Amino acid sequence: MVAPRNTAYAEESAEVEVLYANLEKLNRLTKKIQGSMVRLETSGKVVKEAIGPIYSNTQSLQITNSNIDKVNDAIDRLRQPLDAKNREDGTIRAGPQNSGLKAYIMAMKRVEKALVDLSTTNLRSNQQAMTDFNDLLNIGSLKLQETLRAELNQHVTPVEPLHYLTKGLQFPSIPEDTIAHLAQLCSAIGSASIHGLQRSKGENPAMKIYAETRGPYITASLQNLAIASMNTVKRRPTDGPYKQGTNGIGIYSNALEAFIITEHGIIQQMFSGAQQGLVLQATFLSAMGEYSKTLRELNQYIKANLMTDCFLAFEIIEIVMKMSYDIEPKAAELKSLLVEALRPVRETAKSSLSELLEETKRKASTVPLPPDGGSVPLVEEVMNSLATLTGYEDPLSSILTSLGDGNWHAKSKASGSAPLDVGPDTKVLLSHFILDMLEALMTSLEARGRAFHRSKAALGVFLSNVFCIVDRSIRQTPELAQKLGAPDSIARIDTFRKRATSTYLDAWKETSQYLLDVQYTSRGAQRNSGGNVDSSAIVKSLSSKDRDAIKDKFKSFNASFDEMVSRHKTLHMEREVRTVLSRELQTVLEPLYARFYDRYVEIDKGRGKYIKYDKASLSVQLAQLS
CATH class of the missing domain: 1.20.1310 (5 helical Cullin repeat like)
Structure with a gap:
């Protein structure tokens, strides 16, 4: 028998026992839960092992179904081009006149697309279908080409261009709406040629x-x-x-x-x-x-x-x-x-250019010359030609530049001188060519004149006439004057004028010689250094032989002067030439005669036996030559 315990501790002991009892129940419950978890885990493994193969098969079936759908889509796409042939065949073979151009071109485009789609499949089974589509596309292209040719032929009636040029009208074209229509045809034909049998022609x-x-x-x-x-x-x-x-x-x-x-x-x-x-x-x-x-x-x-x-x-x-x-x-x-x-x-x-030069020389060397010292038509012909040349400055500049400066001469060509691609200013080149033409003309005519004219007076007049016509043409043609206005050009041309004048004055040398008295003027006492000349004193100082010589000089001068004046009047001179030559002659002859006359006027004693002209009358005679 258990001894009784203290009441105060009895309640605490009871509570402890309750706690132990609850703990025991918790332990039993935990063991049950752990057992349930083990059984659940075991069951999960069994389920997983059972369901796994089923899930895998389901995924394979889904992929297979997707592939089947894609194959069906591909089959549908393959069938579409083949279906297009049946749909478009009648339209294309009938021609655009039946369905209208727009509808016809759309049918052609659908055939082109079908052909492209078939080409991308690269299936051997489609080769015949592709050939059929090419044939159909070719038929359609030929019909479009016939249409294009027919419509273009409606706008090819020949026209008279002169009518449009003289009236300042635009040349006839094709109407704008027709051009737009034809452009569609050209585009469709071109597209068909790219995709069809003609694509290899490019x-x-x-x-x-x-x-x-x-x-x-x-x-x-x-x-x-x-x-x-x-x-x-x-x-x-x-x-x-x-x-x-x-x-x-x-x-x-x-x-x-x-x-x-x-x-x-x-x-x-x-x-x-x-x-x-x-x-x-x-x-x-x-x-x-x-x-x-x-x-x-x-x-x-x-x-x-x-x-x-x-x-x-x-x-x-x-x-x-x-x-x-x-x-x-x-x-x-x-x-x-x-x-x-x-x-x-x-x-x-x-x-x-070289031919012009050479032909000018040939003509000048054989041209018939008038005996009166007149010029020849060749001079005006050449000047007209040169004036005409200036009207073609642009083409001439191009030609002269390609030839090179001076290479227009036949001798340059014969010697193999290389043409120059670049050179002086083109205007300078043209000026040089014109100068060469003038020199070829004048020097050749000068040689011809010297061989023909026996009289220097006639030769001088002839050369002066030639220069005068050349100079007149230059002055009357602004283009020529511009081309020949440079100082060196003027100097080259003026050289010929100086030779012509000098040749004419040479003809008067004999006449002038009679007015020279070197044998007398050498005497210091008789030389006049300025002021009035005492003719009486000079004549008295002469011997009888010297007086006779002076008398002969006056007679010879008179005869020579009259002869030269007469010859001068028979020569043909351009108006400017007559004026220039008479002035040049006066400049040379008058001072000589005035000096001679002043010194020896008393030799004649006013009888006019030896001295025919006084200073004034001689000046009048010379003035009348102009």
């Missing part, structure tokens, strides 16, 4: 159609002008040198340029940038060929008539070069054709 068939249609129209329209250019070149020999602007080549060139500008405007709207130059060049191939042929024929005529028609060569150069520069921004492809067409004329023009 060009748009529309380009060839345009050139084949518009080219003959332009050539036919220009035909009359080509004929007119040849007809207007033929002139009578009496017509003289070619006159600027009288040949039809200028109008012909203007018309050709107008056609180029018009066609460029059309082509620019109908074709892409890369194609425009090729189309323009192909379109004008025939017209440029005819133009080149005309230039060659004109060149043959110029070569056969070089002295009178070389100016036409210069004009052609100016016209063609200007046209080539004008069209370059729009039709650079045609510039090379123009330059090549011009080449023969340019070569003839270059050779004509």
Whole structure:
């Protein structure tokens, strides 16, 4: 039997026992939870091992389903091009007239797309289908080409260019709405050529159609002008040198340029940038060929008539070069054709310069001279030619620059002197050539005159007349005066005038010799240093022999002077020449005669037996020579 415990501790002991009892229950509960967790973990592993394969199979099935969907889509895409053939075949084979151009072009585009899609699959089974599509696209392209050719043919009736040029009208083009319509055709034809069987050719068939249609129209329209250019070149020999602007080549060139500008405007709207130059060049191939042929024929005529028609060569150069520069921004492809067409004329023009010099020398050395000292028509011909040359400064500058300064001489050419690409100012080159022409003319005529004229008076007058006509032409032609206005040029020309005057005065030397009394003036006592001369004293100081000599001098002077005056009056002189020569003669002869007269006037004692002219009457005689 348990001993009784203290009541105070009895309650605490009871509480402790309750706590132990609860702790025991908690331990049992924990063990149950741990057992449940073990069983749950074991069950989870079993479930995972059971469900894992099922999940994996589900993912594989989803991927398979996705692949099946993609295959179905691909099959649908493959079927679409094949379906397009059946849909578009009838439309394309019927032609654009039935369905309308817009619908027809859309059908063509769908066929092109189908062909591209088939090409990307690269399946052997599609090869036949691709061939069928190519055939269909080719059929459609040919029908579009027929349409393009037919519509272009409605605008190729030849026109008369002269009508539009004279009235200042624009050359006829194709209506704007038609151009837009044709541009669609060209684009569709070009697109078909890229995707269809024609893609290997590398060009748009529309380009060839345009050139084949518009080219003959332009050539036919220009035909009359080509004929007119040849007809207007033929002139009578009496017509003289070619006159600027009288040949039809200028109008012909203007018309050709107008056609180029018009066609460029059309082509620019109908074709892409890369194609425009090729189309323009192909379109004008025939017209440029005819133009080149005309230039060659004109060149043959110029070569056969070089002295009178070389100016036409210069004009052609100016016209063609200007046209080539004008069209370059729009039709650079045609510039090379123009330059090549011009080449023969340019070569003839270059050779004509040395030929002008040589021909001038040949004519001057054989020209018949009038016995009265008059000039010859050749002088005016050459001066007219030189004046005409100044009207072609631009082409001449180009030619002279390519030749080089002085290389226009035949001897320079023969010696193989290399032409210079650069040199003095072109105006200086032209001045040098003109001076060489003048010197060739005047020196050759001088040699001819010295061989023909026995009298120095006639020779001097002849040379003075030649210079006078040359000088007059220069003064009356502002262009020549400008080219020859430099001091060195004036000096070179004036040298000839001085020789001419000196030659004329040489004819009076004999007359002047009679007025010289060297044998007397050497005596210091009889020389007059200035002031009045005492003729009586001088005469008295002379011996009888010296007096007779003075008397003979007066007689001989009188006879020689009268003869020279008479001869002078028979010579033909230009008005300016007569004035100049008489003044020069007065300047030389009057002082000599006045001195001689003042010294020996008393030899005659006023009887007029030996002295025919006093100073005043001699001066009158000389003045009347002008």
